[in-house]
Amino acid sequence: MEKWMVYQEVHQLKRDGFSNIKIAKKLNISRNRVIEYLNMTPEEFTEFIYSLQNRTKKLDPYQDQILMWLREHPDMTSAQIHDWLRERLKVLSVAENTVRNYVNDLRDNYHIPRQSTGRMYGTVDELPMGQQMQVDFGEIFIYTKSGQRKKLYLAGFLLSHSRYKYIEWIDRPLRTSDLIRMQENAFRYFWGMTSEIVYDQDRLLAVSENAGDLILTESFTKYHETRKFSIYLCRKN
Structure with missing residues (x-):
C-alpha cells in the first residue's frame, strides 16, 4: 500500500509541475526511483509490486x-x-x-x-616540492548534446607546493580500482609521485581505523605495498 501511495504522489507532483529532483526530495526517495515510477502505467506498476512480493x-x-x-x-x-x-x-x-x-x-x-557531510577546513603550512599531494572528490551535472542532464563524478589531484592540478572524470560513482587508476594517471601527468598523499574521504581506501592506524581495503593494501607513500585522511564533521 505504501508503494502505491508513493507512486500516486510522484505522478501527482509531476502533474503539479515539480521537477524530478524536487519530487525525490519531497518524498524522500531517489531520483532514479522517481523516473522509474513516472515511466510506469498503473498496470505496469501493479505487476512490478507483485513481482517484488514474489521474488528473492x-x-x-x-x-x-x-x-x-x-x-x-x-x-x-x-x-x-x-x-x-x-x-x-x-x-x-x-x-x-x-x-x-x-x-x-x-x-x-x-x-x-x-x-x-560537511568538511573541516584549516590552513596548511607551506610544504617542500614533491612532499604532498591532496586528493579531493566531487560531482557535477552536465548536459549532453541531446539536452539530457547527466551526472559526472571526479577525482582531483593537487600538488600542495605548486598547486598544480590534475582532474579526471567518470560517468558513474568511483570505485577503489578507479581511484588507483586515476592516481597512477596523475603521477604520470606530474612526472613523478609525492612521498605523502592526503585524501578528503576514506571509504574508497580504508575499511576502518584502529587506535589511529588505518586498516586499508584489500585492493588498496596491495597497491600501497607497491608504492609506499604515506597516507593521511582529511576529517569530516
Whole structure:
C-alpha cells in the first residue's frame, strides 16, 4: 500500500509541475526511483509490486549488513558498498548495477536518503616540492548534446607546493580500482609521485581505523605495498 501511495504522489507532483529532483526530495526517495515510477502505467506498476512480493534477491542475505552501513554512513555510494561487499564479505559474483538497484530500493523502503557531510577546513603550512599531494572528490551535472542532464563524478589531484592540478572524470560513482587508476594517471601527468598523499574521504581506501592506524581495503593494501607513500585522511564533521 505504501508503494502505491508513493507512486500516486510522484505522478501527482509531476502533474503539479515539480521537477524530478524536487519530487525525490519531497518524498524522500531517489531520483532514479522517481523516473522509474513516472515511466510506469498503473498496470505496469501493479505487476512490478507483485513481482517484488514474489521474488528473492541475490543480496537479501546481506540486507542487514548493507542497512547498517547506510545508516552509519548515509553519504555512501552504491559503488562504495559494492567495494565493501567484495572486500569485507567476499561477495564477488554481484554486478555493480545489481548493487545500485538494491541500495536504491533499501534507501526508499527504509527512508535513508543519501546525505552529504560537511568538511573541516584549516590552513596548511607551506610544504617542500614533491612532499604532498591532496586528493579531493566531487560531482557535477552536465548536459549532453541531446539536452539530457547527466551526472559526472571526479577525482582531483593537487600538488600542495605548486598547486598544480590534475582532474579526471567518470560517468558513474568511483570505485577503489578507479581511484588507483586515476592516481597512477596523475603521477604520470606530474612526472613523478609525492612521498605523502592526503585524501578528503576514506571509504574508497580504508575499511576502518584502529587506535589511529588505518586498516586499508584489500585492493588498496596491495597497491600501497607497491608504492609506499604515506597516507593521511582529511576529517569530516
